[in-house]
Amino acid sequence: AFSGGDGLYPEMKVIIAGMPHAGAKSLHICLAGGSFIESAQPMKIDWQRIKRPFEKIMLQMLPVGSQQGLWTAENFGLAECLVFVVDGSEPIDEAAFSRAFSKAISDCGLPEGVPVVILVNKMDVDPEDDDQVSAVSKGPGADIQAEVSAAAACSSSAGSMRQCKVLLVSAKTGYNADEAIRAVCGQSLIF
Numbered sequence: 001a002f003s004g005g006d007g008l009y010p011e012m013k014v015i016i017a018g019m020p021h022a023g024a025k026s027l028h029i030c031l032a033g034g035s036f037i038e039s040a041q042p043m044k045i046d047w048q049r050i051k052r053p054f055e056k057i058m059l060q061m062l063p064v065g066s067q068q069g070l071w072t073a074e075n076f077g078l079a080e081c082l083v084f085v086v087d088g089s090e091p092i093d094e095a096a097f098s099r100a101f102s103k104a105i106s107d108c109g110l111p112e113g114v115p116v117v118i119l120v121n122k123m124d125v126d127p128e129d130d131d132q133v134s135a136v137s138k139g140p141g142a143d144i145q146a147e148v149s150a151a152a153a154c155s156s157s158a159g160s161m162r163q164c165k166v167l168l169v170s171a172k173t174g175y176n177a178d179e180a181i182r183a184v185c186g187q188s189l190i191f
Helices: 024-031 094-107 130-138 140-155 177-184
Strands: 002-004 007-009 011-018 048-052 057-065 081-087 116-121 164-168
Touching: 011 024, 024 057, 024 081, 024 116, 024 177, 081 094, 081 177, 094 140, 116 140, 116 177, 130 140, 140 164, 164 177
Parallel strands: 011 057, 011 081, 081 116, 116 164
Antiparallel strands: 002 007, 048 057
């Protein structure tokens, strides 16, 4: 556990992986409390501690993105949650998603029972604009969310069924960033 200014915070290791060009690096920066960076620079791939006081937890995030060479049992075997990022701005290639998602949850040594939070990124709405949020969550966002949920269910074998939540997010605007952190911390895992 990590000792913070307000007391003791439990630690949780989170792998951030995903599809190519889905914005996993930008989303990692957003979730870590930073701001959006249009062109994310290559990041040092190492566990990064991120204190989230409103959840009373210390996250250790490992942003491996789509670099499948880093999708190893050494990395994934330590995870207590997997965040899998998908690009919501383009049609979902179900076959590519299924291959990558299956590899991440089955072939990379992810411990059994570790929950998965799928973040559909690039849903770039202003989180303060209720009309935009409502429109995306009821319109195209709902369709993408359902499509990703179905593809995730199809690519999970019976032996590797896990808790899984799909959320619409935006690294650019911060839309649903706090909800994503709450899901990662296990506080909003409604399935």
